Amino acid sequence: MTPSVQETDVLIVGCGPVGALTANLLGQYGVRTLVLERSLTQHNQPRAITCDDEALRIYQSVGLADVLDAHMYTCPEVELVGATGEVFARLGVGSTDFGFGYPALRFFSQPFVERVLREGLARFASVTLRLGQQVEAYTQDENGASVTVRDVRDGSESTVRARYVLACDGGRSTLRQLAGIDMVGSTYDEGMVAISLLLPHEPPAVSRMVCDPYRHVFVARCAGNELRVEVMIREDEKPEDMVQPERVRAFIAPYVDPDTVTILRAATYVFNRRVAARWRDGRLFLLGDAAHLMPPVLGQGLCSGLRDGANIAWKLAAVLQGHAEPSLLDSYEEERRPHAEAMLEASVNMGRLVLTGSRPVAFMRDRLVRALDRIPRVHRFIRDLEFKPRPVILRGFLMGGGRSHRLSPEGTYFPQPRVALTDGAPVLLDDVLGPGFAVIVRHGVPDASARAAQVLADSLGATCVRLVPPRKTPAQAGEVTDLGGTLATWFHQHDVDIAVLRPDRYLFGAVRSSHLSWLSVALRQRIQGPLRSTTPPARAGASVG
Incomplete structure (x- = not known):
């Protein structure tokens, strides 16, 4: 057959x-x-x-x-605990704001x-x-x-x-x-056992990374009353032994009463650093x-x-x-x-810093990081997660094919502040722009340039919005109120008037209004028609408990 x-x-x-x-x-x-x-x-x-x-x-x-975020937990901070049991650094994951509309880290x-x-x-x-x-x-x-x-x-x-x-x-x-x-790279010798627990009460608010050279442990509150405890497997231990009931009880006992929790899962895994x-x-x-x-x-x-x-x-x-x-x-x-x-x-x-197996190195790390943390600039670098690589595209589908210099806006992830439409209610920017490309016009751009930007948007099947500052009267059709001035600051910083965002919200290009034709030609060389999308979908999952 x-x-x-x-x-x-x-x-x-x-x-x-x-x-x-x-x-x-x-x-x-x-x-x-x-x-x-x-x-x-x-x-x-x-x-x-x-x-x-x-x-x-x-x-x-x-x-x-919305439905996913409602079932996630924002941790105020992650404590890094050193070899002596003292906190040597704190990551402010709950207070850090990279400007994209959501907390820097959520647990789910x-x-x-x-x-x-x-x-x-x-x-x-x-x-x-x-x-x-x-x-x-x-x-x-x-x-x-x-x-x-x-x-x-x-x-x-x-x-x-x-x-x-x-x-x-x-x-x-x-x-x-x-x-x-x-797959090119390596698999680490050490592994971890991940234990997921359901508590009868609300877990502790602060997550903790215990950077003890003898046994690294990570404890984090997840969604609802779930708690995750991850424990390092030492070289002299067998992974299969680590998930036995008596070992699991011993691992979680410092943090919860084993008799009052439900163990959802206990599984081992190894660290990988591999790329195809x-x-x-x-x-x-x-x-x-x-x-x-x-x-x-x-x-x-x-x-x-x-x-x-x-x-x-x-x-x-x-x-x-x-x-x-x-x-x-x-x-x-x-x-x-x-x-x-x-x-x-x-x-x-980060793993080399917090997961060292050498006790002398761990003691030096703890003292050095605590000392450096007293320097305001270093403190911000650590607490505000500035060591996390920023979302940026260096080369690819960008005006000019790539970033011309380090401060070039092309290829950066566009900010997402709250803006307001005609009814004045604040909404996140992307909810206004919808799927597909988007064209954003700076406040004060001449009407002729704004009309040309609208023509470009129409050719892409894109939403075109014109920014206006907060004022007594609400925004008109085609306008959005830049409530906190975030977008005005962005346009001023880069000295541009019109920006084209890709559907994934990376910036294709931004120019002064007098150079809009350059942007249009560069875009139409790669995109020859409007990117069609279906009717914006209703929010799904609201019925899931």
Whole structure:
């Protein structure tokens, strides 16, 4: 019997958070998308627990931030406790504001996030999710890829024919292995046991990283009454012994009463610092853990995967809608790899600082960091998480192809303050701009230039807004009130009048009004028509308890 063939524009393999988020983004553009997941049920294990402001902004772009944010916890600070049990540094994760609309770090429950993301798929008629599907092989040609799929329930095989394939199938990616793509890097000798607990009462507010050379421990409050305790596995210990009930009780006893908690999960893992040798094989693209594995010290593994999805989804939509050449997809790895590698390196360096196994080194670290922390500039660097790599694109789909100098605005992640529309109610900027490209016009720009900016926006299917300062009368149609002056400051700082934002909210380019034609030509060389999106989706997941 000839296997059945299902056709789609984009095939996503893996419906974890990265695959599900990317499918929501593609659904928003009306892209015909098929998602295959090997498991028959949703993953209900609490694995990833941290989410940063960039990730929440990405969730916002598909209308899911509110319901997800309502079930997350903002930790006031993370204490770094040294070899003597004294705090040697504090990270102000609750007070740090990078200007993107959300707290710098939130803790969550992965099963809840996955459930909301999967529910979100039901909003889009163009997206289909099939469970129990194992990829066995794939081939590709100049028109598409053919993927052989086996149903894990009855062993039957089928074929999916797709224009493009996205591997979101994790660190042991089947598709990456089928493509013969190596992971470059190393796996650390040490590992951790992650213990997820459900407490009968509200957990402590402050998270703690115990940087004891003998046994590193991380304790963090997650969503609701969940608590995560992660404990280092020493070289002389066997991972399988670490998850035995008596060992788990001993590990959690310093922080909670073992008799009063429910152990949700106890599992071991090892640290990785690996990046795929290449993120593309023709029509196949690697996303998330399939492309990069990093130590969990900064909690950036999942966040980096979400950035991958936000980067590639709109580009696929533009190509599939016929408004961009396939060469646009070359910019995916060009843009994402440098930032992912920078985040990986920052995680490694942070690990070297806090996870040293040498007691003399730990004592020197504690004394040195405490001394340096008395210097205001160093104190801000540590407390305000300034060591975290900033979201910036160095080269790729930008005016001029890349940043001309370090202070160039092109490629930076545009700020997201609260603004007001005609009714005066404050809303986050992206909720005004909607999906797709956006054009923002500075207050005071001549009407002729504002009209030219609107023409450019119309050619992109983009929203065009004109900024106005706070005043007694509300904003008019096409205007937004810059409530705190954040955007006015940005335009003044860069001495520009008109800015074009990409759908992922990175800045394509910004110019003075007299140079708008330069910006228009540069953009239309790569984007030849309006990027279409579906009706803005209703916020999903509100019914999830």
